[in-house]
Amino acid sequence: MSGRLPSARFKAIYDNLPPDARQDLVEKQLIPLLNHVDRSQLKKVLAQATDYQTRHADIPKLDLRAKRLEVNALLDELHRDSKRSFVKERSLKKELISETVDSLTNWLGDIWRVIYEHNVDFMHAHKCLLFVAGTLDHMISGRTSCKCAFTNMFVNITLKTRDGKRVKSWDVSGVQNIEEVLYFLWRELFLCMVATNAKKRVEGIQDMLEEIDDLLGWTALERILYGGKQCPHDVDEEEDFDEADEDFFDELDEGEDDCAMADLIDDVPSGPHPARHWSYRISSAVPPVRDYIRTYLTDVFKQRPSLQLYQTLCVISPETASTHVSLCEYLRTVATSSSEMFAAALDIWAYEGLPDDIQAMLRSHAHLLRPRDAGALQNAVSVLGRSSVHTPQAQIIIEKEMLDTARALRTALLASFSQLDNAVHKAELQNILRMRAGAAGRQDRIEAWVDSVSTPGTNAPNPMAFAAMMMGLPLVPGMDPSEDADPLGYLDLDPNDPDLEDLREEFRPKLKQRFDGWVQIAPEIHGGPQILLRVCKEIVEMMPFFRAGDIVDEMVGRLADKPSKHHICDALDAMLQFVKAQKKKANNIRQTRQLARQPNMAPATGPPAHPVAGPSNVMLPPPPPPPVIMPFPVLGFPGPQFGGMEDVD
Known part of the structure; x- marks a missing residue:
């Protein structure tokens, strides 16, 4: 019945309109209608609009375009400084890097307030986080000779409420570790999106997860579940994985409805790193967010299976046994489709201890293995060796x-x-x-x-270097015959680059x-x-x-x-x-x-069989030499x- 109401029909049409068309519809059609409604209805609409205005009066402005221009200008100046430092005695590299990082990290507090306190502009906040992550990745992965300025930088990041009370603080050592804060903010973003019960917003979560995967890899999605902290199954036993460390300096803003003590859950179930500032509404959104991430990671596993991803899915799944059965059954159907699939299947079957599956696949498709898959094959053979069959x-x-x-x-x-x-x-x-x-x-x-x-000629001089020497010209680096430059040295610049495998x-x-x-x-x-x-x-x-x-x-x-x-x-x-x-x-x-072959040389007991001869001057032959052991x-x-x-x- 509700589907036949005019409001339902209008909403169905409105949801399918482009953003500009929606704005035009509101300004040209809906707003003029207020002049024709009764006074009580008008007061109700105006009161609701005033309430929204008051609630979001102090909302921070996330100007992505201005921030991009500011950061790009700093990066350009950093690039120019690297050239000037060749002729100048002093470089401003550290100062420029520090200014760039401060500009990005100071922005994170505003992003959190928009997400958590105002519960608006989720998609825009997501784009801002992508920009910060992409910029940091660009700075770290730049092919510079020394990265000490990035890896040794100390960064303090603090999230505060609108009243200035501290919610969470990080003391980060190294620019590369700022990603922990980004993962925390993404978790807050997804939780707030689900908690607002806006269907249109929730539908965009899968696209947002895909964008994060493209930029940072699927492991970033797993860490988002844990608020940026290292996943429990990835932490060594020697490390102290203390849940109290997760909260750092978490404080509560008792003036906020979402952070009020009355709304907090005292007994938070075990799972991905609950935060003390969460309200009941936010905490209740954890299972749906986990399901969204698990569903996306399952799709990733079907395209790019790996043992690490398999372990992750088994950990975050509420039903580990059924997940194990379904994933292994899927592997049996696709294991022989490519070398990557085959190596991943061997790794997973070895991890689960399935020698029958391993033997069947190795008998028929061992030709799919590459030299780089030796580790997977060794794990699989180790499982085969434990079975007498x-x-x-x-x-x-x-x-x-x-x-x-x-x-x-x-x-x-x-x-x-x-x-x-x-x-x-x-x-x-x-x-x-x-x-x-x-x-x-x-x-x-x-x-x-x-x-x-x-091999003859391996130490022959570089012909260009020889010509330069004859002409009296200086040698270009890499042309000196005494140097054995590695023509494939760029392979060592990024040992983990899969494109160079x-x-x-x-x-x-x-x-x-x-x-x-x-x-x-x-x-x-x-x-x-x-x-x-x-x-x-x-x-x-x-x-x-x-x-x-x-x-x-x-x-x-x-x-x-x-x-x-x-x-x-x-x-x-x-x-x-x-x-x-x-x-x-x-x-x-x-x-x-x-x-073992030598006879027992122990003397026998009892009287001798023959009389003992007296001393004689006859020389006895020397004993034979001991046998030589080849x-x-x-x-x-x-x-x-x-x-x-x-x-x-």
Whole structure:
């Protein structure tokens, strides 16, 4: 019946109008109607308008355009100062950064008052928070040589009511930590939007969450639930996660209806960081806001699944068991659609301990895994190894992956030592291995051997630098032949940039991390030690120089001054330590078996079977020497007689 009323029909039309059309309708049609209503109705409308005027008389003005012009001018001046500082003795960098940060943080108090005290302009306040977050991110992520001015800055931020009473205060160390305050304000914004029961406003929450995700990532939405504080499941056990610290210097404004003591909930249920200044109306909006964020994060999970997001959804969901079932069921349908999906599914199934799902997917779609997915595969294989049914498959995967990593290292070495496969150099290497450690001439022969296997022309001078030297011109930085500049040094500017992950995997593969991960997992499964011994044998046969640590050290020394080869140096060191450890284990096993085969030499009790002969001048032969224990019989290949693996230590 209410849908047929004129007011309902008018509201349905009004809600679908553009903002400008709404304003015109109010000014040209609705306001003139007041001249034709009865006096009592007119007084009622005017009283309501006067009440709104009084309530919002002192509302702060959030002039986003003026603030953007002010901050951009400061950033431009900061950019110019970075150029002037090359020729001037003093830079104004710290002062300009401090002024910019103060301009942004002082604005946050006005934004909170508009949100919490006046409950208006939610969308505009959201845009203001996005501007502050974007500006801070731009300042921090700028490619400057030194960021100490940003990371060491002390910032105090205080939220006060209209009467000047303090509600909350932060002492922030570092510009990057101001985001905690922004997350707190976003939580206040969403709670107030839901508490006002305005359907049109609430419909915009999903769009606002998407904008925050685009700018700051989905983890920002999780932290919004906790008012900017670190999430409980992300805090180390050693850290003191005290709920009292959440409130800092929270105070109450007893004059405000929303902050009155009579309206406060004394027994706040356990959950995301309740604040003491919340009223019953605001506290009641927490579950709906949590549902909005959970729904959005579920949509994100279906597009970009990850173990961290899975854990977050299970934590914030009121029904963890049903969430686990639904998400795992969804993963089974999309796990094989891409490499990213497959790696995420392995991580999640390993976390939940589902060996059957892991084995089924690895048997049919292991080809989807990339080298960068070694961590996910290692977690999955560790779960397989704990199941006796799936242990054989885990053993096969471990041995294969370790040998693949060793082959990848050998391939990377050939770029700098291209003559390793030369028959003459192989023979010389065997001759060096037969020499004792520290023998005269051994180090010289090692250096000569490394020189002979090195790729010709790797130390050739830069042609532009050579031409400049001949002309007497100064060398441009990076052209000096004595410098080995890394052409891919920009990969290290932002190690967490996902856009550069493909390039890092191609030019800076994490060989050491991959190999060490498999070495740690292998002993945890049945038959793992034997796998490590077999892999060690294959590695030494593939790269015989691992028999001698001084040869490996010399090769590492040749690559250490090249930044682009540091990942190879790390892999060489890791594999050398692995060979050392396996050599010691092999020797211990060999000695144990040797002692077990020795007869019992204890003297028998009782009279001797023959009379004891007297002293004689006949010389008795010396006792035979103790048996020599070779280092590698357990591994199945002989060790060198002199030097070799004995030189590793």
